[in-house]
Amino acid sequence: MESQRSFLIIGLALVSFLLWQSWQKDYGPQPVVPVEQQQTQETSQGVPSFNDNGSEDVPSSDSVPAAQPVAAAQSSNRIIEVKTDTLDLRIDLLGGDVVSADLLKFPVEQGSDIPYSLLRSGNGLYVAQSGLIGAQGPDASSSGRPVYNAQSDYYEMTGDTLVIPLTWKNNQGLSVTKTFTFTKGQYDVNVSYSVENGTGSAATVQPYAQLKQVMEFEDDSNMFMPTYRGAAYSTEDDRYQKYSFDEIEDDNLRETTKAGWVGMLEHYFVSAWVPSQEQTNTLYSRNLKNQYAVIGVLSPSESVAPGETKTLASTLYMGPKDQESLAKIARGLDLTVDYGILFWISQPLFALLTFLHSLVNNWGVAIILITIVVKGAMYWLTKKQYESMARMRNLAPKMQQLKDRFGDDRQKMSQAMMELYRKEKVNPMGGCLPLLLQMPIFLALYWVLMESVELRHADFVLWITDLSTKDPYFVLPILTGASMYLLQKLQPTTITDPMQQKIMQWMPVAMSVFFLWFPAGLVLYWLVSNVITLVQAKMIYASMEKRGISSK
Structure with a gap:
């Protein structure tokens, strides 16, 4: 084989692959979207069900008694702002969801003062939700999600850590403190629930965490720079598996695994929920009205005895695909830097x-x-x-x-x-x-x-x-x-x-x-x-x- 053709053959092979990939994306066979299953079927499988009215797509159960009215939040606004050296966040006190996350060290364009928005509300909805369902879980109430109390509507990091407690309590004596803990220079946030049972009987709660994103978006990839935007997850047997929006439309993910995580990927950035790696979790996905893709993780139910306080925690990552940092958070999370089958060389x-x-x-x-x-x-x-x-x-x-x-x-x-x-x-x-x-x-x-x-x-x-x-x-x-x-x-x-x-x-x-x-x-x-x-x-x-x- 002639040497002068070596690089030409390599180039032609690469270009041919990219052309085929682009053709498949635009003209290849598309999955058939089945008729959605009933909410009762979803709930019976032990996976959170969702309402379809915007931010109300949270776990619910017919067996959960109606909660007593919730006290109004102390802050004047429902949205609180959190600013660290790496993140500028907006947290909605309704449910304590992260509805906006700007990456301060990554401008949207070179030379711009505008930071890149990873999580966002509005037309390009992309949010990180979490809560507690179960028999006494505040997010499972038929009256809607809990409204947490916050001492301020603005928090800014001044030291090495920033701790933001959000509190909720019902009239039966069950109180929950949802705490966000930020660390200087990092993009991973510890999200914990401290459940204090002041009632006369045991309380059952079950943590869930999910990422929700619109499936219709402006694709900035092209034939010569193909990039993946969609969901991904990890199990004990499979360290990294992509789960595209088309797959979410076609079939709901159901995986029970030790440890694991779920995430949403785009070119250079990733968001991910990482539950406790010492327990068995259920990974799930859901297609909402063929408009929103949801991928989440459901942790085991926890029983809190009367007079007892129990803490449940998970990690939310929102930031760049930094392999070193991601590898420290969870097994396989660094593989979101997707080098494909040649990762062992890359x-x-x-x-x-x-x-x-x-x-x-x-x-x-x-x-x-x-x-x-x-x-x-x-x-x-x-x-x-x-x-x-x-x-x-x-x-x-x-x-x-x-x-x-x-x-x-x-x-x-x-x-x-x-x-x-x-x-x-x-x-x-x-x-x-x-x-x-x-x-x-x-x-x-x-x-x-x-x-x-x-x-x-x-x-x-x-x-x-x-x-x-x-x-x-x-x-x-x-x-x-x-x-x-x-x-x-x-x-x-x-x-x-x-x-x-x-x-x-x-x-x-x-x-x-x-x-x-x-x-x-x-x-x-x-x-x-x-x-x-x-x-x-x-x-x-x-x-x-x-x-x-x-x-x-």
């Missing part, structure tokens, strides 16, 4: 890229360095490829003699060719091995550059201020096309068909067009790789000439 490459960045403090330079490392590690394979190709070219006259001698007798021709390869010590597959190794490495690095939030708005030099988007002036794609053309001219070809020769000549131009929409970081990698290949080719050819191996 993760070491990302670790190496991060290490190189720590040395040079520039992600563009780190990409250049990792390219040098990868190409250097593969030099011996590249050398074998070039030498194998040279020997194959030198055998061309003898191969032609065999064709003239055996004509259409394929069996004898094949035997003669294998004997010739054995005698000349030539491996006909010697030129393919480097390509087979480069393909997964390239694809793995592609997903690293696509998925890693660290490269979002990452500056390189001059006009390239964001390595995660295309080159605004298309300089890198043009230089990459030129480098591919030089590689093509440097490496002799055995192609004799005029049409194939013209196709190969125009291939760098075609690939340059595709590169126009690729992330600048990926094009930078390809450009540097081509330049290194040019230098390596010169070195290999010089070494071959000294040993009497013709490269012509």
Whole structure:
């Protein structure tokens, strides 16, 4: 296989995959949405049921007695604001839901003062809900969700932690304190319930936590930057499993597992509920009116004896896909940085890229360095490829003699060719091995550059201020096309068909067009790789000439 076609084949394979993926998304078969089941069926399966009237989609049960009227909240507004060094939140005292979460360290656009909104209310509804159902659970009341009391409508972090207690109490003597605990520099929030039973009988409550999001949204992904937006979950047996909005429309998730978590994903950010990892939880999903997707987790019921106080807790994460932080929160949560089936290559490459960045403090330079490392590690394979190709070219006259001698007798021709390869010590597959190794490495690095939030708005030099988007002036794609053309001219070809020769000549131009929409970081990698290949080719050819191996 010709060396000058190696990167072209890799590129064409990638582009073909992206084209197929885009076609499937737009024109592929869509799942059939079944008729929704009755709420009573949902409740009988031990999974929260939901009303369809906006924020009232919370657990309910026919067996729950009506609660006594709830006292009004002390704050004048139902929405309270919470501000830390990383998050700007809005919490609705009705249920204590997080209805807005802005990521203060991540602007919506480069250079903007407006933070990225992960959770939000309004037309693009995306909220984090939680509560207590069960026989005495305040969220299961037929009169509606509980309205918590708050001492203030504004909280701001001034130290290393910020604790916000929301309180609720009914006339029977059952009181609940829902507490949000924030830690400086972190995006995970501890959400705990302290249930104090001041009644004369045991109280049964059951924690639930869920994420709710509209299923219709403006998709900012494209053929060259495909990104996933939808739900995901983890079980004891499956560390990470995506569950798309189409799947939620088609079928409700029902998984009982030790530990586990549920989440909602978008390109660089994730929200997730992580219940206690020491207990058995039920993961569920629900499609509301074909408009909202819900994925949640239901923890085991807890009985609180009279006079007893019991604390139940879970973790809510709202932030960037930071692999190191996510791995500490729950098993498999770091896999929301979705590198696909090549994660076992992508993760070491990302670790190496991060290490190189720590040395040079520039992600563009780190990409250049990792390219040098990868190409250097593969030099011996590249050398074998070039030498194998040279020997194959030198055998061309003898191969032609065999064709003239055996004509259409394929069996004898094949035997003669294998004997010739054995005698000349030539491996006909010697030129393919480097390509087979480069393909997964390239694809793995592609997903690293696509998925890693660290490269979002990452500056390189001059006009390239964001390595995660295309080159605004298309300089890198043009230089990459030129480098591919030089590689093509440097490496002799055995192609004799005029049409194939013209196709190969125009291939760098075609690939340059595709590169126009690729992330600048990926094009930078390809450009540097081509330049290194040019230098390596010169070195290999010089070494071959000294040993009497013709490269012509």
